[in-house]
Amino acid sequence: MSALTDMLADWMPGQRWFGGKGREWASVSEDGFFLDQSDPALSVHRVRVSYTDGHTETYLVPLSWRSAPAEDLASAFVGAVPGSQGENYAYDAMRDRDATVPWLTHLVAASTVGPMHFHPAGVAYIPEGLPGDVISTEQSNTSLVYGETAILKLFRRLEPGLNPDVEILDALRRTENKHIAPLLGHIEIDDTDPAQPPATVAMLQAFVPNASDGWRLATSSVRDLYAEGDLHADEVGGDFAGESERLGEATASVHADLARVLPTEPADRDWYAAVAAQMTERLEAALAVVPDLAEHGDALRALYAAVAETDEPVVRQRVHGDLHLGQVLRTTSGWIVLDFEGEPARPLAARRETDTPLRDVAGMLRSFDYAARHMLVEQPDDPQRAYRAQEWAERNRTAFCAGYSAAAPDITLSSESALLRAFEADKAVYECVYEARNRPHWLMIPLSSLSRLTSGD
Incomplete structure (x- = not known):
């Protein structure tokens, strides 16, 4: 070598x-x-x-x-x-500000440099000449903020094909949906194999200043509830249910516009069977990592088997793929949904497949549970706090579903839905594996949710 x-081999693993x-x-x-x-x-x-x-x-x-x-x-x-x-x-x-200027210079010029191609969207001003400031909290990608105008997201792991974040935002541009930050351009690089399509290197998006992410707002509401020992969730000044309902409306709006501008198809029996089989496969793999899952194993298998037999109608469409409270921003005018690339660990081709909007709904419902219960990790044996966490979670889950259903009357979000319950459980199984490997003291959060989901409550 x-x-x-x-x-690079010495530096990258860190x-x-x-x-x-x-x-x-x-x-x-x-x-x-x-x-x-x-x-x-x-x-x-x-x-x-x-x-x-x-x-x-x-x-x-x-x-x-x-x-x-x-x-x-x-x-x-x-x-x-x-x-x-x-x-x-x-x-x-x-992380070298002096080296961040060329990205936007080339994007404005629609340059081609070696195997790299710059594609401006041509819809809004690009702040050429400004340096970018790195966002230090990201995991799988790296982003630079240019002033208060634009944000460049660099996709660190390359795969041939158009990244779903670019594809979806480009399609939604035609709808003028108010719940997204517009795409300003993207960058591609030719594959070393000419038979493969270019990989998406980066995308430039309008930056949303003076916004708060949903996770921080939700967890602040939970802290307010815990601080008021004699009040219920709907009586606390920081009640989040109104925001949850508006977030449900925003999510339904984005789903509706995705169905308008990108392909849809009715789900057939093979799709239901495949979804059930994938869930069961993930469960069996998780059981080898998380022994505590064993007590839920039979109930989860039965829940997933019901997916293969359900007659709930599904129209498959493009969805977010990794929706949770950390992927949404609250501005003065409403909610903005970010990061449409799906779960980065999944292959790009899988992230571009059509799916049911219920997967996104389930992801957000799981996020409400996490927001409500994350402080229980510090006091796991406090029944009063556990009761209040459950009360907050149920209030905000219900409000989100009500907002979604009001904006999408053809989709019924019911606790009786075998599909929705199965998608929630599948997400919770994934969370169990993550927590067991990274934060074992947080494992109680998804495990307690599985108790609820498998009991039918």
Whole structure:
């Protein structure tokens, strides 16, 4: 391997966006090109990591280059490689403000640089010339905010094909839906295999300033409830039910417009059977990781088997795919839904398939449960707090469903729905695996929800 490849192989496993943590590498290779050769120079690299289990992933790594160490960028330092005139110092270009300007310069110019193609949407102003500030809280991607105008999201893991976030926002642009932030452009890179379509590298979207994310607002409401020992959820000043109802309306509005501008198809018996089989397969895999799931195993299998036999009508369409309170923003004018790429861990082709809107509804209902119960982790044996958490969750779940149903009268959200209950349970099983591996003390949250879902309450 080259010095550059060695450097990247040492640095990547420590990055939050790298999805191969804990897996054994078989080999690594990279190819790159310069996107800008001013000072600092900006290069873009595709790093292909092959694992001993036979799988391969490709990551996008932009680097900025300096001839001397930059003390103010110590936290972004990647490494140094020898050059003809001494050491060249490489930094994470997404955290080097001086190296963030070229992305929008090329987008405005609709440039092609090497294998990379820049596609402006041509619908709004792009703040050319501004540096971008990195958002430090992201997991699988990296985003830069340019002033209060635009946000660039870099997709770290590359897959051939158009990213659903770009595809869906481009389609929704025709509807003028007020619950999305408009797409301003996107960037693609040609695959090294000419038979494969280009991969989406990044997208530029209108930035939503002065907004609060749904998770923070919801958990603030829960804290208000816990602080008022003698009041019910509907009596507390921070009652969130009105917002939950409006969020339901916004979600239904986005679903309706997705059905207008992207393909739909009625679900057939094979689809119901496939959904049930996938849920059961995930359950069996989860049981090997989370022994505490065993007490719910038979009830969950029966719940999933009911999906294969249900006569609930479903019109398949494009959906969000990973909807929860952290994916929505509350502005002065209403709710904005973000991040339509689906679950990043799933293959891109699977994320572009049609599905039922009930999957998104179930994801949001699970999020209300998490918001209500996250503080129970600190006091798991407090029955008064547990009662209040359940009361808050039920009030806001009901309000969300009421708002959704009012805006989408042809879709009935009922606790009797085998599909909705199964999608909630499937999500909770996924959460059990995540918590067991990452936050074992949080495992009680999805497990308690499974008790409710499998009991029919």
